[in-house]
Amino acid sequence: MRQADPSFWILMLLAAVVATTPLAIDMYLPAMPMMAAELDAGITLVQQSLSIFLAAYGIGMLLFGPLADMLGRRPLAIFGLTGFILASVALSRVSSIEWFLGWRAVQALCGAAASVVVPGIIRHLYQQHTAKGMSYVSMIMMLAPLLAPAMGSAVIWLASWQAIFLFLALYGVIVVGCCWRFLPEINSDSARQRPAFFSGYVKVFRKKSAWPDIASSMFASFAFFCFLTAVSFVYIGYFGVSEQQFALLFGFNVLALMSANLLNSRLVVRFGPQRMLRFGLVVAIASVSLLCGFNYYGLGLWYTVLTIAPLMASLGLMATNADAMIIMQFPDNSGSATAVIGTLRFGSGALAGPMLAWFYTGDALPFSALMLTGVLAIGLSQLWRSIRRSKQLDPAC
Structure with a gap:
């Protein structure tokens, strides 16, 4: 008998977890000139925040990947999303480019902790049809880079660039609440053996x-x-x-x-x-x-x-x-x-x-x-x- 596909809402939740990264990357792009002026920094220095984010995200993947196997996926996702929320709030309060770059790295590290767990959960849910599950999640997650630049422009028009990071924090609160309630725990043999x-x-x-x-x-x-x-x-x-x-x-x-x-x-x-x-x-x-x-x-x-x-x-x-x-x-x-x-x-x-x-x-x-x-x-x-x-x-x- 063919195994039933996992719930659509679980896939939506996994896509929402992964979407923290493209939202954090793309939403603030329209605000870069405004941020450069208010933080008294050159536009090239503000643009470096994107490179710092990508580098920190890659380091975070290396750090948290084995921990996902050792400690479990659900606790790590909740930890990462909580850190993402706190870093986003901090980014909305900075007054210098140096603090902005530092909290941007923290935001990326925490985002990596949350998103690194998703493929393992998909693999457990879909087994030999993992590619199908990853396609579903990727398809839903693509809404984030599709809408993020326009969302960032709208937030700037209504408020300020700081509100973009408050929006990201609010998004993180919603996602972490859903993870606390609905995200399944996936334990592997390696987790029990503590490699x-x-x-x-x-x-x-x-x-x-x-x-x-x-x-x-x-x-x-x-x-x-x-x-x-x-x-x-x-x-x-x-x-x-x-x-x-x-x-x-x-x-x-x-x-x-x-x-x-x-x-x-x-x-x-x-x-x-x-x-x-x-x-x-x-x-x-x-x-x-x-x-x-x-x-x-x-x-x-x-x-x-x-x-x-x-x-x-x-x-x-x-x-x-x-x-x-x-x-x-x-x-x-x-x-x-x-x-x-x-x-x-x-x-x-x-x-x-x-x-x-x-x-x-x-x-x-x-x-x-x-x-x-x-x-x-x-x-x-x-x-x-x-x-x-x-x-x-x-x-x-």
Whole structure:
């Protein structure tokens, strides 16, 4: 008999937990110029708060991933959300950029503690259909980056930039209350055995069969962060669209990501995560090749828009299925596996900005070329996976 899917409301709750990060990243972006003026800091220093957030989030994933396996997911989620609330309140009260940057790092660390538990819970609830569950959660969670910039602008219009962080604190209070009441506890064998802190990482890195999928997830994130870092310059600075048009175009790309996750949730049970990843890779190679060609010849805005949308959808498809295949290989160390994925993801994303600055030419070609590099690296990772598998199946090897 087919196992019934978990409650829709549990999936909504898990998505709400993960959404703390994109909300914290995207809601305050429209307020950066105002914050620079009020905190008496340069705009570049305020922008560094995003890099600090990403770096601290990656460190938090490394720190809290094994603790999720050792201590349990529900207590860690509640701890992380509580810290996120307190840090958000503190951010609304700062009067200097130094305190802002410090509390921003604390906010990221606590957000990592909460979100690192989610894939392990999904894996427990969905078992062999983990990719389906992750698609559902990702699809719901995508509402956060879709709405966050507009929400931040609305809060500034009604109040001030400090109110953005009070809103994040209120959001955290609602989510932690729901987690206290409804979030299930998932205990693994490793939790009962109290393993050493680094034993989970040792198991993850020793399992060579997971390496190609870890690399695929990392390079998909690199390509995605190339887009996220450069998109405002490409659309506003290079193609000259207005801020309102930019919001619509950005939302269009988020809708493409949501559509890909919806498609994956419907088809992955039938075709499996590996075939869905390969389908995404084919679409990505075709889309990014066209994107590079259009930007090389300096064609107009809509050529870029209509190739980025399927490219972003395919990156989401590949990342979701790669992550699911990784998590499925580590039922008792899903926290450590999630930490490895998250750290490599945000670490590779942190490289996007410096590389885009290094190859800056004033047009849209560098970002599309770097995205092409990321997609080709995914292709090489999956080729590596196929070669390893064929050697294992060959009795002569």
